[in-house]
Amino acid sequence: MSxxxxxxxxxxxxxxxxxxxxxxxxxxxxxxxxxxxxxxxYGVVGGRIRxxxxxxxxxxYDAHRARRDxxxxxxxxxxxxxxxxxxxxxxxFPVTGPESAVRLAAELEDRVAGVYSDLVRAAGGDRRGAAAxxxxxxxxxxxxxxxxxxxxxxxAERSTTATASAAPTS
Amino acid sequence: MPFTPPSRTxxxxxxxxxxxGAAGAGAALLTGCSASDSPSGADGSSSAASRARARAARDSxxxxxxxxxxxxxxxxxxxxxxxxxxxxxxxAEAFGGGRASDAASGSATATGDAGKxxxxxxxxxxxxxxxxxxxEVPATEKEALGALAAAExxxxxxRVKALAGVPGELARLLASVAAAGAGHAFLLxxxxx
Numbered sequence: 001m002s003x004x005x006x007x008x009x010x011x012x013x014x015x016x017x018x019x020x021x022x023x024x025x026x027x028x029x030x031x032x033x034x035x036x037x038x039x040x041x042y043g044v045v046g047g048r049i050r051x052x053x054x055x056x057x058x059x060x061y062d063a064h065r066a067r068r069d070x071x072x073x074x075x076x077x078x079x080x081x082x083x084x085x086x087x088x089x090x091x092x093f094p095v096t097g098p099e100s101a102v103r104l105a106a107e108l109e110d111r112v113a114g115v116y117s118d119l120v121r122a123a124g125g126d127r128r129g130a131a132a133x134x135x136x137x138x139x140x141x142x143x144x145x146x147x148x149x150x151x152x153x154x155x156a157e158r159s160t161t162a163t164a165s166a167a168p169t170s
Numbered sequence: 171m172p173f174t175p176p177s178r179t180x181x182x183x184x185x186x187x188x189x190x191g192a193a194g195a196g197a198a199l200l201t202g203c204s205a206s207d208s209p210s211g212a213d214g215s216s217s218a219a220s221r222a223r224a225r226a227a228r229d230s231x232x233x234x235x236x237x238x239x240x241x242x243x244x245x246x247x248x249x250x251x252x253x254x255x256x257x258x259x260x261x262a263e264a265f266g267g268g269r270a271s272d273a274a275s276g277s278a279t280a281t282g283d284a285g286k287x288x289x290x291x292x293x294x295x296x297x298x299x300x301x302x303x304x305x306e307v308p309a310t311e312k313e314a315l316g317a318l319a320a321a322e323x324x325x326x327x328x329r330v331k332a333l334a335g336v337p338g339e340l341a342r343l344l345a346s347v348a349a350a351g352a353g354h355a356f357l358l359x360x361x362x363x
Contacts, residue, residue, distance in 0.1 A: 113349065120345040121338035132330050132345040139349035140356050149357060151257040153349045155342070158264070 025078040027122035031115040031131070032075055035068035036085035041108045044091065048101035057105065060141055064112070067134055074127060102145050109142035110153075117154030222336045226344060227267030229325055234258045236321055240314045243307040247314070254354050261347045319358035326351040 042061040049057045072082040095104050116135035120128055139153035152158040237255040241248060308314045329348035333341045 113346075117342050117346050120333065121342040125334065128333055128341060129330065132333055132341075132348065135345050136326070136330070136349040136352045139346075139353050143353035143356055144360075149254060149257060149350065149353050151260045151350060152264070152343075152346045153353065155346045 021078055024119070024122040024124075024127070025075065025080045027115070027119040028071055028075050028078060028127075029080060029083050031112075031119045031134075032068065032071040033083055034112050034115040035064050035071055036083070037089050038064040038108045038112050039068055040085065040089045041091070041104060044095050045101045045105045045108075048095050048097055049105075050098040050101075053098075053102070056144065057101075060105065060109075063137065063141075064108075070130070074130075106142050106145040109138045109145065113138040113142065113154035114156055115154075216337075218335065219337050219340055222332060222344075223265050223340060224267075226329065226332075226347070227262050227265035229328070230258055230262035230265060230347070231267050233321060233325060234262060236318060239307050240318060244311050244314055247311055250315075250357075251318075254357065257350060257354070261350065264343060264347070315358045319355040322351045322355040322358065326355070 039061065042057060042064060046054065046057050046061060075082040091104065092107055093100065093103070095101055113135050116131045116138060119131040120135060123131055135154050139150075142153065143149055150159060234255060237251055237258060241251055241255070308317055326348045329344050329351070333344055336344065
């Protein structure tokens, strides 16, 4: 390879110079990081989930891998270097059986929803649409795992306000 | 790299307390919205944004009316629908809508008033004209749930399509509410699958 020196880097520099793009790149990297974590996390979920929900966990795992690959491309398109996956991730709580596996799956979706809502804000055009679609899918999976809804998926600042005072239901 | 444990939220309390809470919190949410809406103030198209916001509020108010109409005909669905209705009410409030009086009275027929107040600041004849009378409620519970799910899905689709033209912070809220609607549609029809 004798190339004429840094044509790729130059194209990247042009892209990053566009106003607003650095915020989008940052949000895309954050989303990529969350998808890496979700792929890892669903590996843990898959090992502990009850038989009758294994297909669902597998479908979610595949969906997050696809989103991860999509974001890897998006980060490159934005002139960035895609953040690699970590070797391992600290789980938010010990996953010891089917019940905690389901809880972890719901947490993973919550976290992914959070980064996608930020990406919706930072991105424009098709990438905004893709982020909104990913947010929608994560929110529906979270509802499935949890068996209940939250009012504002992906908006952490609103999730603590009103639904925190959950009364026991009959 | 650790997972950030998000704050957990649980399914909400029953209808009565939720509606009362929602009505009470309405004013606070409204002022909160206008204060934090555009931190930079740099979204050059603020009137288009406020129209999009008002439309989103009206959409959620219409949807809440459909829930209430179904509840009036099928009160046995209360346990299932009330938490979702409470979220729809919060959506309307987040977009700056206010249906406090409606929620407090528990009436399912206040279409005229809701339309008037919603359209108040930005008179939009096309929207005012579309303020429909109480929606038809299917006779069976299953069909009623299916109709609500269809309404949720339809609104979710329209919201996602509207994302392209709005400033970032509003787009983030719209996308979240659209995602919540997709979750509602799932919960309304999950026992059919």
